[in-house]
Amino acid sequence: MSTITSSNSQDTDDDVVPSLTVSSSSSISDAKKEDTSPTQDKKKQDKRAADEVAEKLGVVPTATLEKPNQRKRASFWFRQWLTLSQILDPIRIPNSHVNYQCVWWKAISGNDANSPVRDGGLAYDMLPPLTRWAVASPLASKYPRFHHANVELRTKYLDNAMDQIIQKVRSAEEQKKCIRIVLMGGGYDLRLIRVAEHYESLLKEENDHGDNEQQQQQQQQNQFDLVELDLPRVIAAKSELLEKRFLRRRPELTDLVNRIRMIGVDLNKITQVETVVRAMLEGKDLDMEGNEIVPVADGVNAGDKANPMTTGSSECFTIFIFEAVLIYLDDQVPSRLLSILSQALKSRGESGAICFADTLLNVDCNRQDAAKLELEEHGWELQDWLPKPGRTRHMGWASLASG
Numbered sequence: 001m002s003t004i005t006s007s008n009s010q011d012t013d014d015d016v017v018p019s020l021t022v023s024s025s026s027s028i029s030d031a032k033k034e035d036t037s038p039t040q041d042k043k044k045q046d047k048r049a050a051d052e053v054a055e056k057l058g059v060v061p062t063a064t065l066e067k068p069n070q071r072k073r074a075s076f077w078f079r080q081w082l083t084l085s086q087i088l089d090p091i092r093i094p095n096s097h098v099n100y101q102c103v104w105w106k107a108i109s110g111n112d113a114n115s116p117v118r119d120g121g122l123a124y125d126m127l128p129p130l131t132r133w134a135v136a137s138p139l140a141s142k143y144p145r146f147h148h149a150n151v152e153l154r155t156k157y158l159d160n161a162m163d164q165i166i167q168k169v170r171s172a173e174e175q176k177k178c179i180r181i182v183l184m185g186g187g188y189d190l191r192l193i194r195v196a197e198h199y200e201s202l203l204k205e206e207n208d209h210g211d212n213e214q215q216q217q218q219q220q221q222n223q224f225d226l227v228e229l230d231l232p233r234v235i236a237a238k239s240e241l242l243e244k245r246f247l248r249r250r251p252e253l254t255d256l257v258n259r260i261r262m263i264g265v266d267l268n269k270i271t272q273v274e275t276v277v278r279a280m281l282e283g284k285d286l287d288m289e290g291n292e293i294v295p296v297a298d299g300v301n302a303g304d305k306a307n308p309m310t311t312g313s314s315e316c317f318t319i320f321i322f323e324a325v326l327i328y329l330d331d332q333v334p335s336r337l338l339s340i341l342s343q344a345l346k347s348r349g350e351s352g353a354i355c356f357a358d359t360l361l362n363v364d365c366n367r368q369d370a371a372k373l374e375l376e377e378h379g380w381e382l383q384d385w386l387p388k389p390g391r392t393r394h395m396g397w398a399s400l401a402s403g
């Protein structure tokens with residue numbers, strides 16, 4: 001009997017493609033003799049699938065599957081470079097579940113003039129001064145398309161999905177007071193800054209009419225509520241990095257960065273997550289450990305990151321983003337998290353969506369019907385589905401299910 005198993009290398013890179021290896025006890029030795037072994041066929045199939053996803057997203061295909069040895073060497077040298085870079089970095093950044101690598105990969109695509117996710121050097125500005133030149137433009141476009149190219153697929157997919165959702169929310173008859181974006185396990189990613197900068201300036205241009213009061217009101221309505229959740233030590237490190245490096249290079253983004261509510265929480269501690277998510281939806285101010293910040297006196301709040309637009313608001317549309325975080329959580333936690341989020345929204349009568357470039361539980365062989373079922377069981381209705389190779393093989397988005 002043939003069984004299909006997903007074999008991941010222990011390398012923690014997202015670029016490690018789980019080759020769906022078909023193994024059959026009776027045919028292994030025969031298959032080895034022939035060029036057209038099931039493994040070879042499967043690799044070809046995976047390569048075709050990967051190329052199709054890249055084409056759909058307008059991204060140059062990855063080279064991972066054709067050049068596995070070269071990829072391993074690139075991985076090795078990249079790790080040496082990271083170690084050196086961390087030693088030379090005056091700000092010591094903890095590398096939690098490859099989130100430090102992710103900034104480098106995002107900086108490569110961000111600086112690549114041909115990439116659909118180029119970011120004008122935003123991610124580059126998070127990197128250490130002495131070593132970041134290695135991914136400066138135009139060098140960035142010369143790297144073989146291994147790890148960063150796979151991350152590029154995720155970034156582009158999530159950009160598209162968020163664009164679709166934001167357009168839908170804005171064109172809905174019943175206009176929401178605000179859109180809230182919550183990065184789950186955001187690491188050192190700058191998605192919130194990219195999104196808010198892009199849409200807020202777009203909306204400002206659209207609404208730059210009318211008298212001053214009307215304009216001010218409109219401007220408030222155009223603001224996004226921005227939230228990030230990650231482990232407390234990552235949140236603390238990111239805050240330091242933003243303040244001591246990023247904002248010195250990009251002082252014009254100070255107000256925007258200060259609006260982000262950075263909340264520390266271990267997503268494996270499900271009861272704590274529930275409390276934090278509910279408090280976050282209520283617009284409460286939470287510290288880096290996920291504790292509520294109590295105002296010290298009337299009108300004086302110890303924190304300044306809560307968006308006044310959202311406090312106690314049930315008129316927000318919340319978008320939760322999962323990018324390469326579910327894969328690191330404990331057994332069964334990903335499914336329970338999905339339930340907690342949908343229930344928290346429902347209990348407040350709010351609407352929302354989740355976007356993911358990650359791996360869902362209980363979805364064998366990337367099957368759309370299995371993904372639909374998994375999401376339905378936890379309160380979400382699948383709207384789009386695009387599986388890809390790599391550890392984060394499920395890309396899609398889902399809206400809060402009614403009822």
Ligand SMILES: C[S@@+](CC[C@H](N)C(=O)[O-])C[C@H]1O[C@@H](n2cnc3c(N)ncnc32)[C@H](O)[C@@H]1O
Nearest residue numbers: 096099102185186187189231266267268323324
């Ligand atoms: C591969 S990184 C991805 C970071 C970011 N989403 C990106 O794409 O750049 C995984 C992130 O998940 C976070 N993470 C892993 N386990 C976590 C947990 N139990 N609770 C909160 N965050 C966690 C890590 O700290 C890290 O920032």
